[in-house]
Amino acid sequence: WDAAEDAFRRAMKRQPSYWLAHDHYAFVLAAQRQFDAALAEVRRGQALEPLSLVVHHHVAWVCLLARRYDDAIAECRSAIDMDPTFPMAHLWMGVSLEQKGLYDEAIASVDEAVKFMGGASIGAGAAAHAYAVSGQVEEARRRLAELQQARFARYVEPYGIALVCAGLGDREDALRWLEQAYQEHSFWLAFWAKVDPRLDVLRDDIRFQDLLRRLGLLQQARFARYVEPYGIALVCAGLGDREDALRWLEQAYQEHSFWLAFWAKVDPRLDVLRDDIRFQDLLRRLGLGSN
Structure with missing residues:
Protein backbone atom coordinates (compact mmCIF):
# COMPACT_ATOMS: atom_id res chain seq x y z
CA TRP A 1 0.00 0.00 0.00
CA PRO A 84 -29.28 4.88 -18.59
CA THR A 85 -27.54 1.63 -19.57
CA PHE A 86 -24.36 2.24 -17.54
CA PRO A 87 -24.30 -0.81 -15.24
CA MET A 88 -21.98 0.34 -12.44
CA ALA A 89 -24.17 3.35 -11.64
CA HIS A 90 -27.15 1.03 -11.17
CA LEU A 91 -25.00 -1.31 -9.07
CA TRP A 92 -23.66 1.26 -6.60
CA MET A 93 -27.05 2.91 -6.35
CA GLY A 94 -28.57 -0.45 -5.47
CA VAL A 95 -25.97 -1.19 -2.80
CA SER A 96 -26.42 2.30 -1.32
CA LEU A 97 -30.21 1.93 -1.27
CA GLU A 98 -29.81 -1.45 0.40
CA GLN A 99 -27.71 0.09 3.17
CA LYS A 100 -30.49 2.63 3.74
CA GLY A 101 -32.97 -0.23 4.14
CA LEU A 102 -34.83 0.59 0.91
CA TYR A 103 -34.84 -3.01 -0.23
CA ASP A 104 -37.42 -2.94 -3.03
CA GLU A 105 -35.65 -0.04 -4.74
CA ALA A 106 -32.27 -1.64 -4.09
CA ILE A 107 -33.27 -4.94 -5.69
CA ALA A 108 -34.68 -3.14 -8.73
CA SER A 109 -31.38 -1.27 -9.15
CA VAL A 110 -29.04 -4.23 -8.73
CA ASP A 111 -31.15 -6.41 -11.01
CA GLU A 112 -30.94 -3.64 -13.62
CA ALA A 113 -27.16 -3.63 -13.15
CA VAL A 114 -26.98 -7.41 -13.65
CA LYS A 115 -28.99 -7.07 -16.88
CA PHE A 116 -26.63 -4.46 -18.30
CA MET A 117 -23.53 -6.33 -17.05
CA GLY A 118 -24.52 -9.49 -18.87
CA GLY A 119 -24.64 -11.46 -15.62
CA ALA A 120 -21.13 -10.55 -14.41
CA SER A 121 -20.55 -12.31 -11.11
CA ILE A 122 -19.77 -9.28 -8.92
CA GLY A 123 -23.12 -7.77 -9.89
CA ALA A 124 -24.93 -11.08 -9.51
CA GLY A 125 -23.42 -11.49 -6.05
CA ALA A 126 -24.51 -8.01 -5.04
CA ALA A 127 -28.04 -8.73 -6.25
CA ALA A 128 -28.25 -12.03 -4.37
CA HIS A 129 -26.98 -10.28 -1.22
CA ALA A 130 -29.75 -7.70 -1.56
CA TYR A 131 -32.33 -10.48 -1.78
CA ALA A 132 -30.80 -12.18 1.28
CA VAL A 133 -30.86 -9.15 3.59
CA SER A 134 -34.36 -8.19 2.42
CA GLY A 135 -35.64 -11.54 3.71
CA GLN A 136 -36.10 -13.21 0.32
CA VAL A 137 -33.91 -16.11 1.39
CA GLU A 138 -35.17 -18.69 -1.11
CA GLU A 139 -34.38 -16.42 -4.07
CA ALA A 140 -30.99 -15.54 -2.58
CA ARG A 141 -30.10 -19.23 -2.17
CA ARG A 142 -31.24 -19.99 -5.71
CA ARG A 143 -28.95 -17.28 -7.06
CA LEU A 144 -26.11 -18.43 -4.82
CA ALA A 145 -26.41 -21.95 -6.22
CA GLU A 146 -26.27 -20.55 -9.76
CA LEU A 147 -23.06 -18.65 -8.96
CA GLN A 148 -21.43 -21.69 -7.37
CA GLN A 149 -22.40 -23.91 -10.29
CA ALA A 150 -21.12 -21.35 -12.80
CA ARG A 151 -17.61 -21.65 -11.30
CA PHE A 152 -17.29 -24.97 -13.13
CA ALA A 153 -17.79 -23.27 -16.51
CA ARG A 154 -16.31 -19.76 -16.19
CA TYR A 155 -14.58 -17.44 -13.80
CA VAL A 156 -16.88 -16.32 -11.00
CA GLU A 157 -15.55 -13.79 -8.49
CA PRO A 158 -15.41 -15.52 -5.07
CA TYR A 159 -15.85 -12.19 -3.32
CA GLY A 160 -19.34 -11.97 -4.82
CA ILE A 161 -20.20 -15.44 -3.49
CA ALA A 162 -18.85 -14.47 -0.07
CA LEU A 163 -21.18 -11.47 -0.02
CA VAL A 164 -24.21 -13.68 -0.58
CA CYS A 165 -23.15 -16.05 2.20
CA ALA A 166 -22.63 -13.11 4.56
CA GLY A 167 -26.08 -11.76 3.69
CA LEU A 168 -27.60 -15.16 4.47
CA GLY A 169 -25.80 -15.32 7.81
CA ASP A 170 -23.63 -18.26 6.70
CA ARG A 171 -20.46 -17.09 8.43
CA GLU A 172 -18.33 -20.16 7.77
CA ASP A 173 -19.09 -20.21 4.05
CA ALA A 174 -18.55 -16.44 3.80
CA LEU A 175 -15.10 -16.73 5.38
CA ARG A 176 -14.24 -19.72 3.20
CA TRP A 177 -15.10 -17.80 0.02
CA LEU A 178 -13.18 -14.74 1.22
CA GLU A 179 -10.17 -16.99 1.73
CA GLN A 180 -10.66 -18.29 -1.80
CA ALA A 181 -10.76 -14.68 -3.02
CA TYR A 182 -7.44 -14.11 -1.23
CA GLN A 183 -5.90 -17.15 -2.92
CA GLU A 184 -7.09 -15.84 -6.30
CA HIS A 185 -5.64 -12.35 -5.66
CA SER A 186 -9.08 -10.76 -5.92
CA PHE A 187 -9.13 -7.05 -6.74
CA TRP A 188 -12.49 -6.73 -4.98
CA LEU A 189 -11.18 -8.32 -1.80
CA ALA A 190 -8.16 -6.02 -1.65
CA PHE A 191 -10.08 -2.80 -2.18
CA TRP A 192 -13.35 -3.63 -0.43
CA ALA A 193 -12.78 -6.03 2.47
CA LYS A 194 -11.84 -3.46 5.11
CA VAL A 195 -14.60 -1.01 4.21
CA ASP A 196 -17.52 -2.92 2.66
CA PRO A 197 -20.58 -2.42 4.91
CA ARG A 198 -21.95 -5.75 3.72
CA LEU A 199 -19.15 -7.53 5.59
CA ASP A 200 -19.77 -5.81 8.93
CA VAL A 201 -21.29 -9.06 10.23
CA LEU A 202 -17.83 -10.68 10.03
CA ARG A 203 -15.64 -7.98 11.56
CA ASP A 204 -15.61 -9.45 15.07
CA ASP A 205 -14.21 -12.77 13.79
CA ILE A 206 -10.49 -13.29 14.36
CA ARG A 207 -10.25 -15.09 11.00
CA PHE A 208 -11.57 -12.04 9.20
CA GLN A 209 -9.14 -9.83 11.11
CA ASP A 210 -6.29 -12.15 10.13
CA LEU A 211 -7.37 -11.88 6.49
CA LEU A 212 -7.19 -8.08 6.73
CA ARG A 213 -3.75 -8.40 8.30
CA ARG A 214 -2.51 -10.50 5.39
CA LEU A 215 -3.90 -7.88 3.02
CA GLY A 216 -1.89 -5.23 4.87
CA LEU A 217 -5.08 -3.56 6.08
CA LEU A 218 -4.98 -4.11 9.84
CA GLN A 219 -2.85 -2.73 12.64
CA GLN A 220 0.21 -4.96 12.51
CA ALA A 221 1.48 -4.52 16.07
CA ARG A 222 -1.29 -6.57 17.69
CA PHE A 223 -0.03 -9.65 15.90
CA ALA A 224 3.49 -9.17 17.27
CA ARG A 225 2.84 -8.05 20.87
CA TYR A 226 -0.03 -7.12 23.15
CA VAL A 227 -1.60 -3.80 22.22
CA GLU A 228 -4.42 -2.42 24.37
CA PRO A 229 -7.59 -2.42 22.21
CA TYR A 230 -9.01 0.48 24.21
CA GLY A 231 -6.22 2.66 22.82
CA ILE A 232 -7.04 1.62 19.25
CA ALA A 233 -10.71 2.39 19.93
CA LEU A 234 -9.77 5.92 21.03
CA VAL A 235 -7.95 6.55 17.75
CA CYS A 236 -10.92 5.27 15.74
CA ALA A 237 -13.29 7.46 17.75
CA GLY A 238 -11.08 10.48 17.12
CA LEU A 239 -11.12 9.72 13.39
CA GLY A 240 -14.90 9.50 13.40
CA ASP A 241 -14.82 5.77 12.57
CA ARG A 242 -17.73 4.79 14.83
CA GLU A 243 -17.98 1.17 13.68
CA ASP A 244 -14.29 0.47 14.21
CA ALA A 245 -14.31 2.28 17.57
CA LEU A 246 -17.19 0.13 18.81
CA ARG A 247 -15.57 -3.03 17.46
CA TRP A 248 -12.34 -2.31 19.33
CA LEU A 249 -14.23 -1.45 22.52
CA GLU A 250 -15.97 -4.81 22.23
CA GLN A 251 -12.55 -6.43 21.79
CA ALA A 252 -11.40 -4.61 24.94
CA TYR A 253 -14.41 -6.06 26.77
CA GLN A 254 -13.54 -9.57 25.58
CA GLU A 255 -9.97 -9.07 26.83
CA HIS A 256 -11.18 -7.79 30.25
CA SER A 257 -9.46 -4.46 29.72
CA PHE A 258 -8.66 -2.47 32.87
CA TRP A 259 -8.82 0.74 30.85
CA LEU A 260 -12.26 -0.05 29.51
CA ALA A 261 -13.65 -0.81 32.95
CA PHE A 262 -12.32 2.34 34.60
CA TRP A 263 -12.57 4.81 31.71
CA ALA A 264 -15.44 3.93 29.39
CA LYS A 265 -18.22 5.65 31.31
CA VAL A 266 -16.30 8.87 31.96
CA ASP A 267 -13.72 9.28 29.17
CA PRO A 268 -14.55 12.52 27.30
CA ARG A 269 -12.84 11.14 24.20
CA LEU A 270 -15.70 8.66 23.86
CA ASP A 271 -18.49 11.24 24.07
CA VAL A 272 -19.04 10.84 20.32
CA LEU A 273 -20.28 7.29 20.97
CA ARG A 274 -22.59 7.85 23.93
CA ASP A 275 -25.77 8.11 21.87
CA ASP A 276 -25.15 4.69 20.32
CA ILE A 277 -27.23 1.88 21.81
CA ARG A 278 -24.30 -0.53 21.38
CA PHE A 279 -22.10 1.68 23.56
CA GLN A 280 -24.88 1.91 26.15
CA ASP A 281 -25.18 -1.89 26.11
CA LEU A 282 -21.43 -2.18 26.64
CA LEU A 283 -21.68 0.05 29.72
CA ARG A 284 -24.57 -2.08 30.98
CA ARG A 285 -22.49 -5.25 30.67
CA LEU A 286 -19.70 -3.51 32.58
CA GLY A 287 -22.17 -2.72 35.35
CA LEU A 288 -21.91 0.98 34.54
CA GLY A 289 -25.29 1.64 32.96
CA SER A 290 -27.96 3.90 34.38
CA ASN A 291 -30.04 2.32 37.10
Whole structure:
Protein backbone atom coordinates (compact mmCIF):
# COMPACT_ATOMS: atom_id res chain seq x y z
CA TRP A 1 0.00 0.00 0.00
CA ASP A 2 2.83 2.41 0.82
CA ALA A 3 4.50 1.68 -2.52
CA ALA A 4 1.22 2.29 -4.36
CA GLU A 5 0.70 5.62 -2.60
CA ASP A 6 4.25 6.67 -3.44
CA ALA A 7 3.81 5.74 -7.11
CA PHE A 8 0.59 7.73 -7.42
CA ARG A 9 2.11 10.77 -5.71
CA ARG A 10 5.04 10.71 -8.13
CA ALA A 11 2.69 10.42 -11.11
CA MET A 12 0.56 13.36 -9.94
CA LYS A 13 3.62 15.48 -9.23
CA ARG A 14 4.91 14.81 -12.72
CA GLN A 15 1.54 15.41 -14.43
CA PRO A 16 -0.98 17.15 -12.10
CA SER A 17 -3.68 17.15 -14.78
CA TYR A 18 -3.62 13.37 -15.24
CA TRP A 19 -7.12 12.62 -14.00
CA LEU A 20 -6.69 8.84 -13.86
CA ALA A 21 -3.90 9.12 -11.28
CA HIS A 22 -6.13 11.13 -8.94
CA ASP A 23 -9.01 8.75 -9.62
CA HIS A 24 -7.13 5.53 -8.90
CA TYR A 25 -5.20 7.00 -5.98
CA ALA A 26 -8.61 7.48 -4.36
CA PHE A 27 -9.12 3.68 -4.44
CA VAL A 28 -5.94 3.12 -2.45
CA LEU A 29 -6.94 5.73 0.12
CA ALA A 30 -10.52 4.49 0.45
CA ALA A 31 -9.40 0.89 0.94
CA GLN A 32 -7.49 2.09 4.03
CA ARG A 33 -10.45 4.12 5.37
CA GLN A 34 -8.86 7.47 4.49
CA PHE A 35 -12.20 8.65 3.17
CA ASP A 36 -11.80 12.43 3.28
CA ALA A 37 -8.54 12.21 1.33
CA ALA A 38 -10.05 9.67 -1.07
CA LEU A 39 -13.04 11.90 -1.79
CA ALA A 40 -10.75 14.89 -2.36
CA GLU A 41 -8.69 12.93 -4.91
CA VAL A 42 -11.61 11.40 -6.79
CA ARG A 43 -13.28 14.83 -6.96
CA ARG A 44 -10.07 16.25 -8.45
CA GLY A 45 -10.24 13.56 -11.10
CA GLN A 46 -13.88 14.43 -11.73
CA ALA A 47 -13.05 18.13 -12.14
CA LEU A 48 -10.46 17.19 -14.76
CA GLU A 49 -12.79 14.79 -16.62
CA PRO A 50 -16.35 15.94 -15.79
CA LEU A 51 -18.13 14.06 -18.58
CA SER A 52 -16.63 10.66 -17.78
CA LEU A 53 -19.11 8.02 -16.66
CA VAL A 54 -16.22 6.13 -15.13
CA VAL A 55 -15.35 9.03 -12.85
CA HIS A 56 -18.98 9.47 -11.79
CA HIS A 57 -19.25 5.86 -10.73
CA HIS A 58 -15.89 6.03 -8.96
CA VAL A 59 -17.08 9.05 -6.96
CA ALA A 60 -20.19 7.03 -6.08
CA TRP A 61 -17.97 4.08 -5.14
CA VAL A 62 -15.91 6.15 -2.69
CA CYS A 63 -19.04 7.77 -1.22
CA LEU A 64 -20.54 4.31 -0.72
CA LEU A 65 -17.46 3.01 1.08
CA ALA A 66 -17.42 6.15 3.22
CA ARG A 67 -21.08 5.35 4.03
CA ARG A 68 -22.28 8.60 2.56
CA TYR A 69 -25.12 6.81 0.87
CA ASP A 70 -27.17 9.83 -0.20
CA ASP A 71 -24.11 11.31 -1.92
CA ALA A 72 -23.44 7.98 -3.64
CA ILE A 73 -27.03 7.79 -4.88
CA ALA A 74 -26.87 11.35 -6.22
CA GLU A 75 -23.69 10.54 -8.20
CA CYS A 76 -25.27 7.38 -9.58
CA ARG A 77 -28.33 9.28 -10.73
CA SER A 78 -26.12 11.80 -12.50
CA ALA A 79 -24.37 8.97 -14.33
CA ILE A 80 -27.67 7.29 -15.22
CA ASP A 81 -28.94 10.59 -16.62
CA MET A 82 -25.89 10.58 -18.91
CA ASP A 83 -26.33 6.92 -19.91
CA PRO A 84 -29.28 4.88 -18.59
CA THR A 85 -27.54 1.63 -19.57
CA PHE A 86 -24.36 2.24 -17.54
CA PRO A 87 -24.30 -0.81 -15.24
CA MET A 88 -21.98 0.34 -12.44
CA ALA A 89 -24.17 3.35 -11.64
CA HIS A 90 -27.15 1.03 -11.17
CA LEU A 91 -25.00 -1.31 -9.07
CA TRP A 92 -23.66 1.26 -6.60
CA MET A 93 -27.05 2.91 -6.35
CA GLY A 94 -28.57 -0.45 -5.47
CA VAL A 95 -25.97 -1.19 -2.80
CA SER A 96 -26.42 2.30 -1.32
CA LEU A 97 -30.21 1.93 -1.27
CA GLU A 98 -29.81 -1.45 0.40
CA GLN A 99 -27.71 0.09 3.17
CA LYS A 100 -30.49 2.63 3.74
CA GLY A 101 -32.97 -0.23 4.14
CA LEU A 102 -34.83 0.59 0.91
CA TYR A 103 -34.84 -3.01 -0.23
CA ASP A 104 -37.42 -2.94 -3.03
CA GLU A 105 -35.65 -0.04 -4.74
CA ALA A 106 -32.27 -1.64 -4.09
CA ILE A 107 -33.27 -4.94 -5.69
CA ALA A 108 -34.68 -3.14 -8.73
CA SER A 109 -31.38 -1.27 -9.15
CA VAL A 110 -29.04 -4.23 -8.73
CA ASP A 111 -31.15 -6.41 -11.01
CA GLU A 112 -30.94 -3.64 -13.62
CA ALA A 113 -27.16 -3.63 -13.15
CA VAL A 114 -26.98 -7.41 -13.65
CA LYS A 115 -28.99 -7.07 -16.88
CA PHE A 116 -26.63 -4.46 -18.30
CA MET A 117 -23.53 -6.33 -17.05
CA GLY A 118 -24.52 -9.49 -18.87
CA GLY A 119 -24.64 -11.46 -15.62
CA ALA A 120 -21.13 -10.55 -14.41
CA SER A 121 -20.55 -12.31 -11.11
CA ILE A 122 -19.77 -9.28 -8.92
CA GLY A 123 -23.12 -7.77 -9.89
CA ALA A 124 -24.93 -11.08 -9.51
CA GLY A 125 -23.42 -11.49 -6.05
CA ALA A 126 -24.51 -8.01 -5.04
CA ALA A 127 -28.04 -8.73 -6.25
CA ALA A 128 -28.25 -12.03 -4.37
CA HIS A 129 -26.98 -10.28 -1.22
CA ALA A 130 -29.75 -7.70 -1.56
CA TYR A 131 -32.33 -10.48 -1.78
CA ALA A 132 -30.80 -12.18 1.28
CA VAL A 133 -30.86 -9.15 3.59
CA SER A 134 -34.36 -8.19 2.42
CA GLY A 135 -35.64 -11.54 3.71
CA GLN A 136 -36.10 -13.21 0.32
CA VAL A 137 -33.91 -16.11 1.39
CA GLU A 138 -35.17 -18.69 -1.11
CA GLU A 139 -34.38 -16.42 -4.07
CA ALA A 140 -30.99 -15.54 -2.58
CA ARG A 141 -30.10 -19.23 -2.17
CA ARG A 142 -31.24 -19.99 -5.71
CA ARG A 143 -28.95 -17.28 -7.06
CA LEU A 144 -26.11 -18.43 -4.82
CA ALA A 145 -26.41 -21.95 -6.22
CA GLU A 146 -26.27 -20.55 -9.76
CA LEU A 147 -23.06 -18.65 -8.96
CA GLN A 148 -21.43 -21.69 -7.37
CA GLN A 149 -22.40 -23.91 -10.29
CA ALA A 150 -21.12 -21.35 -12.80
CA ARG A 151 -17.61 -21.65 -11.30
CA PHE A 152 -17.29 -24.97 -13.13
CA ALA A 153 -17.79 -23.27 -16.51
CA ARG A 154 -16.31 -19.76 -16.19
CA TYR A 155 -14.58 -17.44 -13.80
CA VAL A 156 -16.88 -16.32 -11.00
CA GLU A 157 -15.55 -13.79 -8.49
CA PRO A 158 -15.41 -15.52 -5.07
CA TYR A 159 -15.85 -12.19 -3.32
CA GLY A 160 -19.34 -11.97 -4.82
CA ILE A 161 -20.20 -15.44 -3.49
CA ALA A 162 -18.85 -14.47 -0.07
CA LEU A 163 -21.18 -11.47 -0.02
CA VAL A 164 -24.21 -13.68 -0.58
CA CYS A 165 -23.15 -16.05 2.20
CA ALA A 166 -22.63 -13.11 4.56
CA GLY A 167 -26.08 -11.76 3.69
CA LEU A 168 -27.60 -15.16 4.47
CA GLY A 169 -25.80 -15.32 7.81
CA ASP A 170 -23.63 -18.26 6.70
CA ARG A 171 -20.46 -17.09 8.43
CA GLU A 172 -18.33 -20.16 7.77
CA ASP A 173 -19.09 -20.21 4.05
CA ALA A 174 -18.55 -16.44 3.80
CA LEU A 175 -15.10 -16.73 5.38
CA ARG A 176 -14.24 -19.72 3.20
CA TRP A 177 -15.10 -17.80 0.02
CA LEU A 178 -13.18 -14.74 1.22
CA GLU A 179 -10.17 -16.99 1.73
CA GLN A 180 -10.66 -18.29 -1.80
CA ALA A 181 -10.76 -14.68 -3.02
CA TYR A 182 -7.44 -14.11 -1.23
CA GLN A 183 -5.90 -17.15 -2.92
CA GLU A 184 -7.09 -15.84 -6.30
CA HIS A 185 -5.64 -12.35 -5.66
CA SER A 186 -9.08 -10.76 -5.92
CA PHE A 187 -9.13 -7.05 -6.74
CA TRP A 188 -12.49 -6.73 -4.98
CA LEU A 189 -11.18 -8.32 -1.80
CA ALA A 190 -8.16 -6.02 -1.65
CA PHE A 191 -10.08 -2.80 -2.18
CA TRP A 192 -13.35 -3.63 -0.43
CA ALA A 193 -12.78 -6.03 2.47
CA LYS A 194 -11.84 -3.46 5.11
CA VAL A 195 -14.60 -1.01 4.21
CA ASP A 196 -17.52 -2.92 2.66
CA PRO A 197 -20.58 -2.42 4.91
CA ARG A 198 -21.95 -5.75 3.72
CA LEU A 199 -19.15 -7.53 5.59
CA ASP A 200 -19.77 -5.81 8.93
CA VAL A 201 -21.29 -9.06 10.23
CA LEU A 202 -17.83 -10.68 10.03
CA ARG A 203 -15.64 -7.98 11.56
CA ASP A 204 -15.61 -9.45 15.07
CA ASP A 205 -14.21 -12.77 13.79
CA ILE A 206 -10.49 -13.29 14.36
CA ARG A 207 -10.25 -15.09 11.00
CA PHE A 208 -11.57 -12.04 9.20
CA GLN A 209 -9.14 -9.83 11.11
CA ASP A 210 -6.29 -12.15 10.13
CA LEU A 211 -7.37 -11.88 6.49
CA LEU A 212 -7.19 -8.08 6.73
CA ARG A 213 -3.75 -8.40 8.30
CA ARG A 214 -2.51 -10.50 5.39
CA LEU A 215 -3.90 -7.88 3.02
CA GLY A 216 -1.89 -5.23 4.87
CA LEU A 217 -5.08 -3.56 6.08
CA LEU A 218 -4.98 -4.11 9.84
CA GLN A 219 -2.85 -2.73 12.64
CA GLN A 220 0.21 -4.96 12.51
CA ALA A 221 1.48 -4.52 16.07
CA ARG A 222 -1.29 -6.57 17.69
CA PHE A 223 -0.03 -9.65 15.90
CA ALA A 224 3.49 -9.17 17.27
CA ARG A 225 2.84 -8.05 20.87
CA TYR A 226 -0.03 -7.12 23.15
CA VAL A 227 -1.60 -3.80 22.22
CA GLU A 228 -4.42 -2.42 24.37
CA PRO A 229 -7.59 -2.42 22.21
CA TYR A 230 -9.01 0.48 24.21
CA GLY A 231 -6.22 2.66 22.82
CA ILE A 232 -7.04 1.62 19.25
CA ALA A 233 -10.71 2.39 19.93
CA LEU A 234 -9.77 5.92 21.03
CA VAL A 235 -7.95 6.55 17.75
CA CYS A 236 -10.92 5.27 15.74
CA ALA A 237 -13.29 7.46 17.75
CA GLY A 238 -11.08 10.48 17.12
CA LEU A 239 -11.12 9.72 13.39
CA GLY A 240 -14.90 9.50 13.40
CA ASP A 241 -14.82 5.77 12.57
CA ARG A 242 -17.73 4.79 14.83
CA GLU A 243 -17.98 1.17 13.68
CA ASP A 244 -14.29 0.47 14.21
CA ALA A 245 -14.31 2.28 17.57
CA LEU A 246 -17.19 0.13 18.81
CA ARG A 247 -15.57 -3.03 17.46
CA TRP A 248 -12.34 -2.31 19.33
CA LEU A 249 -14.23 -1.45 22.52
CA GLU A 250 -15.97 -4.81 22.23
CA GLN A 251 -12.55 -6.43 21.79
CA ALA A 252 -11.40 -4.61 24.94
CA TYR A 253 -14.41 -6.06 26.77
CA GLN A 254 -13.54 -9.57 25.58
CA GLU A 255 -9.97 -9.07 26.83
CA HIS A 256 -11.18 -7.79 30.25
CA SER A 257 -9.46 -4.46 29.72
CA PHE A 258 -8.66 -2.47 32.87
CA TRP A 259 -8.82 0.74 30.85
CA LEU A 260 -12.26 -0.05 29.51
CA ALA A 261 -13.65 -0.81 32.95
CA PHE A 262 -12.32 2.34 34.60
CA TRP A 263 -12.57 4.81 31.71
CA ALA A 264 -15.44 3.93 29.39
CA LYS A 265 -18.22 5.65 31.31
CA VAL A 266 -16.30 8.87 31.96
CA ASP A 267 -13.72 9.28 29.17
CA PRO A 268 -14.55 12.52 27.30
CA ARG A 269 -12.84 11.14 24.20
CA LEU A 270 -15.70 8.66 23.86
CA ASP A 271 -18.49 11.24 24.07
CA VAL A 272 -19.04 10.84 20.32
CA LEU A 273 -20.28 7.29 20.97
CA ARG A 274 -22.59 7.85 23.93
CA ASP A 275 -25.77 8.11 21.87
CA ASP A 276 -25.15 4.69 20.32
CA ILE A 277 -27.23 1.88 21.81
CA ARG A 278 -24.30 -0.53 21.38
CA PHE A 279 -22.10 1.68 23.56
CA GLN A 280 -24.88 1.91 26.15
CA ASP A 281 -25.18 -1.89 26.11
CA LEU A 282 -21.43 -2.18 26.64
CA LEU A 283 -21.68 0.05 29.72
CA ARG A 284 -24.57 -2.08 30.98
CA ARG A 285 -22.49 -5.25 30.67
CA LEU A 286 -19.70 -3.51 32.58
CA GLY A 287 -22.17 -2.72 35.35
CA LEU A 288 -21.91 0.98 34.54
CA GLY A 289 -25.29 1.64 32.96
CA SER A 290 -27.96 3.90 34.38
CA ASN A 291 -30.04 2.32 37.10
